[in-house]
Amino acid sequence: xxxxxxxxxxxxxxxxxxxxxxxxxxxxxxxxxxxxxxxxxxxxxxxxxxxxxxxxxxxxxxxxxxxxxxxxxxxxxxxxxxxxxxxxxxxxxxxxxxxxxxxxxxxxxxxxxxxxxxxxxxxxxxxxxxxxxxxxxxxxxxxxxxxxxxxxxxxxxxxxxxxxxxxxxxxxxxxxxxxxxxxxxxxxxxxxxxxxxxxxxxxxxxxxxxxxxxxxxxxxxxxxxxxx
Numbered sequence: 001x002x003x004x005x006x007x008x009x010x011x012x013x014x015x016x017x018x019x020x021x022x023x024x025x026x027x028x029x030x031x032x033x034x035x036x037x038x039x040x041x042x043x044x045x046x047x048x049x050x051x052x053x054x055x056x057x058x059x060x061x062x063x064x065x066x067x068x069x070x071x072x073x074x075x076x077x078x079x080x081x082x083x084x085x086x087x088x089x090x091x092x093x094x095x096x097x098x099x100x101x102x103x104x105x106x107x108x109x110x111x112x113x114x115x116x117x118x119x120x121x122x123x124x125x126x127x128x129x130x131x132x133x134x135x136x137x138x139x140x141x142x143x144x145x146x147x148x149x150x151x152x153x154x155x156x157x158x159x160x161x162x163x164x165x166x167x168x169x170x171x172x173x174x175x176x177x178x179x180x181x182x183x184x185x186x187x188x189x190x191x192x193x194x195x196x197x198x199x200x201x202x203x204x205x206x207x208x209x210x211x212x213x214x215x216x217x218x219x220x221x222x223x224x225x226x227x228x
Contacts, residue, residue, distance in 0.1 A: 001065050002107040003044065004137055005030035011141050020154040028144060033057075036064040045110050054111030062106065062117050069104055077102035079123045081113065082136035082143065086125030091169075093126070094146045105143060107136030169222035171215060173206035 002008055008030045012018065020026045034042045038060060045055040070076050078100045087093070097103060106113075106122070118125070128139040148154055176187040190202045211218050 001031050001033055001062065001069070001104060002135075002137055002140070003033055003109055004107075004135070005032045007137050008107075008141060012144070016154065017145055017148055020148060020151070023153075025153045026148045026151055028148070031065055031069065033061050033065050036061045036068065038064075048111065052111070056111055057109060057113045057117075059114040059116045062113065063121065066104065066106075066121055073102055075102065077104040079104045079106065079121055080143070081106045081108060081118065081122045081125045082128070082139040083108055083113075083125040084127050084130075084132050086127040088127050088129060089143060089146070091146075094143070095150065097147050098150055103147070105136075105140040107140045109135040168207075169218060170207045171211045171218070173203040173210065 012021065012028050012030075017026070017028070021028060034044050037044050037058075043058075044061045045057050048054070048056045066079065078097075080103060082105060106117075126139070126143060128142050133139070176191060180187045180192060188202065190198050193199070211222075
């Protein structure tokens with residue numbers, strides 16, 4: 001649910017998510033909130049009560065847009081509003097959202113959304129970081145991508161995402177490809193050894209090291225076994 005569906009569809013038509021949509025692994029549609037405005041000029045915003053700078057998205061177009069979506073689905077989807085005041089998105093929450101059959105994402109814009117939308121419709125607010133950007137489209141696309149790539153069949157194998165940074169709570173280990181030596185820099189010998197037990201141990205050690213160096217805060221939230 002957005003004021004800029006073309007912006008979203010451009011991203012959603014490319015790469016892995018684009019192919020997943022073509023193959024029917026995931027269905028993602030974009031609705032233009034402006035189509036539901038009852039104003040003759042299709043206006044969807046107005047000045048805030050009590051004064052202040054900027055404009056506020058009105059409740060009526062958003063409510064009618066969502067009502068139309070519910071009617072077509074025959075049920076109420078889990079409605080997420082992308083907002084800097086929401087809980088920051090992490091991989092665990094993305095995995096939990098896989099349990100919903102249908103998710104609707106509302107993209108905010110301007111200076112905010114009429115609070116009655118939050119009171120009556122929104123199930124949760126999600127942020128993609130402690131900063132503010134122009135609208136909710138980019139955060140919504142991040143969320144859609146993050147969830148979609150974990151749906152079975154979207155990636156070539158589950159291992160493609162299960163070994164990535166944050167999926168297990170730690171950051172990903174370093175990766176290398178050909179050539180084995182470039183400008184005097186060699187790929188670690190263990191990766192060329194063919195010994196998968198040693199390779200797995202090296203990767204686990206490196207994952208811990210990278211996490212401790214770059215994001216020590218994640219260690220507190222991850223179950224680390226004694227040998228690690």
